[in-house]
Amino acid sequence: MNFSRLLKTTSALTSRWLCSGRFQSTSAAAQKLVDVSVDSKTGVSIVSLNRKPVNSLSLELFKEFCGVMDDLESEKVRGMILKSSCDNVFSSGLDITELYPHPDEDRFHAFWLWFQETWIKLYGSSFPTVAFINGHAPAGGCVLAISCEYRIMLPYYKIGLNEAPVGIVAPDWVVNSLKSVLASRKAEQLLTSGRLLDTQEAFDIGLIDKIVNNEEEALARSEEFFSTFDNVPKLARALTKQQVRKNEISKLIKNRSNDAKLFLNHILRPETQKIIGSYFKSLKDRKK
């Protein structure tokens, strides 16, 4: 099966979950979790995550994001910049309330499939993608950033995969996305320590590509990146990118339901619930 078909294909079980209307947000019409605008100068789409206060990643946000990615694919956009509408936070990672306390199993299964779907669409997009990391990007926030092709970050924020210290083990598709950006040894150090790096450290190890001081500079640097493809036929660029990324994506597509079951089992373990619970409490207590 060729890769474009594979991207559209998923197991019957997965399709049933992704296509079912269950877990529809009642306020979806009232509040957009993902905003899209077009930079009139460059024709590039700017996609802003808009789930206040910290863009924690919920099932509803993933669903809306995937819809936006489908639209951008069919409009054949020149490029996309992913950023945040929240002050100081790009994304705070998975919404911990999807994981704790003791999530409803059906919802968690659907939540995980939509997280996978988001990664498949972002990592495998045909058009060029830039993450403008305009705030902190821990855990799932970092996953979104490393799924893009190019990363531009404002100073003095933190980025990294801090799952291990909270008892969470990253799945292989996350590990491999990180290894597509960093050498294996650096990726392992970052994952096993769970350390969050500041902008300068992230730049020094190659986790991000540019540091900018404001949005205007970010748009200019993004444009430099997008214009490197101006003389490359769109289809050849897209197929080449997918050629580089297809093994990881194909592996997940063939293993989606199992991957979801594995994480559900992990999350439901009393020890994992306990660790996530005390982590969440410490997050809340920080402000007291």
Ligand SMILES: CC/C=C\C/C=C\CCC/C=C/CC(=O)SCCNC(=O)CCNC(=O)[C@H](O)C(C)(C)COP(=O)(O)OP(=O)(O)OC[C@H]1O[C@@H](n2cnc3c(N)ncnc32)[C@H](O)[C@@H]1OP(=O)(O)O
């Ligand atoms: C779990 C699945 C198993 C295996 C999968 C393993 C790996 C897969 C790879 C991807 C998976 C990642 C797992 C995660 O993403 S778990 C989430 C990890 N996120 C974090 O550790 C970040 C936590 N947040 C923060 O550190 C700070 O909030 C932040 C620096 C982002 C912003 O700080 P700020 O001071 O600006 O805001 P706060 O006052 O802290 O936050 C405002 C309110 O929002 C709540 N909050 C913050 N983050 C989350 C979150 N991720 N989920 C839910 N709620 C969150 C915070 O508690 C505050 O609430 P209130 O106090 O106002 O009620």
